[in-house]
Amino acid sequence: MxxxxxxxxxxxxxxxxxxxxxxxxxxxxxxxxxxxxxxxxxxxxxxxxxxxxxxxxxxxxxxxxxxxxxxxARVSVRNRHLDILADKAAAQPPGVVxxxxxxxxxxxxxxxxxxxxxxxxxxxxxxxxxxxxxxxxxxxxxxxxxxxxxxxxxxxxxxxxxxxxxxxxxxxDAGLRLVYGRIPLRGSTRAGLPGWVFDSIFTVVTGGPGQPHLGLGPVEFRRRPDQCGLAPVGDYIACMVGAPVSHPALPTFEELRALTPAALRDLALRLMGEDWHEDVHRLLAHWDTDSLFPLRIxxxxxxxxxxxxxxxxxxxxxxxxxxxxxxxxxxxxxxxxxxxxxxxxxxxxxxxxxxxxxxxxxxxxxxxxxxxxxxxxxxxxxxxxx
Ligand SMILES: Cc1cc2nc3c(=O)[nH]c(=O)nc-3n(C[C@H](O)[C@H](O)[C@H](O)COP(=O)(O)OP(=O)(O)OC[C@H]3O[C@@H](n4cnc5c(N)ncnc54)[C@H](O)[C@@H]3O)c2cc1C
Missing domain, CATH: 3.50.50.60 (FAD/NAD(P)-binding domain)
Known part of the structure; x- marks a missing residue:
């Protein structure tokens, strides 16, 4: 084969x-x-x-x-003020991991x-x-x-x-663009981040119809890969800012691809306006700029x-x-x-x-x-x- x-x-x-x-x-x-x-x-x-x-x-x-x-094992959806819109426990049949x-x-x-x-x-x-x-x-x-x-x-x-x-x-083209990256959980970073991020396997914070969204998924290793002979990597939160292509602040995908990681970060921060909850801005302040890249869905x-x-x-x-x-x-x-x-x-x-x-x-x-x-x-x- x-x-x-x-x-x-x-x-x-x-x-x-x-x-x-x-x-x-x-x-x-x-x-x-x-x-x-x-x-x-x-x-x-x-x-x-x-x-x-x-x-x-x-x-x-x-x-x-x-x-x-x-x-x-739950997925949460919150609005930009962090009110919970949906909180779904993942089905877990007996005997299944x-x-x-x-x-x-x-x-x-x-x-x-x-x-x-x-x-x-x-x-x-x-x-x-x-x-x-x-x-x-x-x-x-x-x-x-x-x-x-x-x-x-x-x-x-x-x-x-x-x-x-x-x-x-x-x-x-699904009409969605993402800026995708990581928040490394080094040293005391985790203690300084809002606890709700760690309460769900994935959280979507949505700005509403036609507006940007934030996706957050913690990866905290039970055993560090390097302890098992695998390439080293530390705990992190996968963090993406997405928006529909119709959003006026979003350039074409070709233009997005030409942006430096620092420019991608600036764009994503502009998409998350000042009326988003302060926790969102606190999280994004820890985004690793070098980890950022754009995605078309x-x-x-x-x-x-x-x-x-x-x-x-x-x-x-x-x-x-x-x-x-x-x-x-x-x-x-x-x-x-x-x-x-x-x-x-x-x-x-x-x-x-x-x-x-x-x-x-x-x-x-x-x-x-x-x-x-x-x-x-x-x-x-x-x-x-x-
Ligand atoms: C931001 C994001 C988050 C996601 N999160 C999840 C998630 O949490 N859970 C989930 O289930 N899914 C998730 N997905 C979807 C998931 O990433 C894909 O569905 C999955 O990777 C598909 O696997 P695949 O093996 O079919 O293809 P791929 O992983 O794309 O692998 C294809 C391979 O084929 C190789 N290749 C390409 N062209 C050729 C060629 N001509 N000849 C030989 N080799 C070739 C490529 O180099 C690559 O190695 C996510 C997707 C995105 C964009």
């Missing part, structure tokens, strides 16, 4: 297939694992954690949990353990070709090729595999069923969604689990492989596009998504 993309979805799938004794090779565009910043926090609950547990070797899953934080806040680079570093030379770097997929014997050949920008029974596009929101397989599939349009074959898609490559429900990575990891289950026991004919892919794709389209729609609806209500 060939997987294009070593993100959270592709790496989970590689572990899942490997555990079933299926030969797998991952081809990643980046030149090496640390070539690109991987962002900050990612929250996994259901269905991410159950499927991560299914696919990963038990010691790696335990390492993921022990190096994550487990803040109170509760939501965890992971540091994304740490999670990815753990997922790469055990895959060794099965991950090939500097391999940007550019084309693929169906062969007469039912197999598929992937082509990479540097001239490499790889052939297998199935090519899985796990190559994210700008997926090259999706463009080849489903050229009409649309990914739309995309969302996939539903795709009608297509004829299954030796190429399929998982994760953002097929169902990118806005992050308001924190379900994108959860769903990418669920895809990896679902596809692993479908493929288990089908190592025979091309027909049985096609049946397995058909089963996965039918289920995935149902659950994933309903979450994309829920994310869009919540995004429209809370943060001015289109």
């Amino acid at each position: 060939i997987i294009a993309g070593a993100g959270l979805g592709g790496l989970t799938l590689a572990h899942g297939l490997r555990a079933q004794g299926i030969d797998v090779a991952v081809y990643e565009r980046d030149a090496h694992p640390g070539a690109r910043p991987q962002g900050y926090r990612v929250q996994l609950d259901e269905p991410g954690l159950t499927n991560l547990q299914y696919c990963l070797p038990a010691p790696l899953f335990e390492l993921c949990l022990s190096t994550a934080g487990a803040p109170p 509760g939501p965890h806040a992971f540091n994304r680079p740490t999670l990815r570093q753990i997922m790469l353990l055990g895959l060794g030379d099965q991950v090939h770097y500097g391999a940007q997929l550019t084309d693929c070709q169906h062969n007469a014997d039912g197999t598929v050949t992937a082509r990479f920008a540097d001239g490499r090729t790889a052939s297998g029974d199935l090519l899985v596009g796990a190559d994210g929101v700008n997926s090259a595999v999706r463009r080849l397989l489903l050229p009409d599939a649309q990914v739309e 995309s969302t996939a349009a539903p795709v009608p069923p297509w004829e299954p074959g030796p190429v399929t898609l998982i994760g953002d490559a097929i169902h990118a969604m806005s992050p308001v429900l924190a379900m994108g990575a959860n769903t990418a990891i669920r895809d990896a689990g679902e596809l692993t289950r479908s493929l288990t026991g089908t190592r025979g004919t091309a027909e049985s492989l096609t049946q397995a892919v058909r089963g996965y794709e039918n289920r995935m389209r149902d659950y994933a596009f309903s979450i994309v729609a829920d994310s869009r609806q919540t995004g429209q209500q809370r943060v001015g998504q289109r």
Whole structure:
């Protein structure tokens, strides 16, 4: 099996297939694992954690949990004066691990353990070709090729595999821009910050319709990653300021991308007007300027069923969604689990492989596009998504 993309979805799938004794090779565009910043926090609950547990070797899953934080399992929405508008406890079925806040680079570093030379770097997929014997050949920008029974596009929101397989599939601008960064919790910083930030796994402070919002998610490690032989990182709060594109103070995304971190910070502080609660300004005063970068949020349009074959898609490559429900990575990891289950026991004919892919794709389209729609609806209500 060939997987294009070593993100959270592709790496989970590689572990899942490997555990079933299926030969797998991952081809990643980046030149090496640390070539690109991987962002900050990612929250996994259901269905991410159950499927991560299914696919990963038990010691790696335990390492993921022990190096994550487990803040109170509730999501809060407040207005700019910090009155609570909604306070939702995350559902926690018995026997299921509760939501965890992971540091994304740490999670990815753990997922790469055990895959060794099965991950090939500097391999940007550019084309693929169906062969007469039912197999598929992937082509990479540097001239490499790889052939297998199935090519899985796990190559994210700008997926090259999706463009080849489903050229009409649309990914739309969700009409939201974010300035994303971290508040490091060094020394006495935590004690000086408002306690409500630590009462929820994620808090949204909303300015109201058409107005900016602030998102805050603490990541406090139960065990520091460096104590487990992983890259060092200290506790922090992931902190983002977002606004709908219609906001008059927001430049175009190209202009946003050209801003220095200091200019991004100034812009975000201007967006949070003086009438926002003083706690908000107190928090933003601790924002690490060098950590800031801009983001444009995309969302996939539903795709009608297509004829299954030796190429399929998982994760953002097929169902990118806005992050308001924190379900994108959860769903990418669920895809990896679902596809692993479908493929288990089908190592025979091309027909049985096609049946397995058909089963996965039918289920995935149902659950994933309903979450994309829920994310869009919540995004429209809370943060001015289109
Ligand atoms: C601000 C923000 C916060 C979020 N928070 C959460 C959260 O808390 N919980 C949650 O569940 N989701 C969250 N998400 C969504 C989540 O980040 C994504 O849904 C998830 O990363 C998708 O994983 P993936 O493996 O499908 O794609 P990606 O993580 O994008 O990985 C794709 C990989 O493919 C590689 N690649 C790209 N093109 C090629 C190519 N042509 N050939 C080979 N390799 C290629 C890329 O380099 C990358 O490594 C958030 C998103 C944002 C923007």
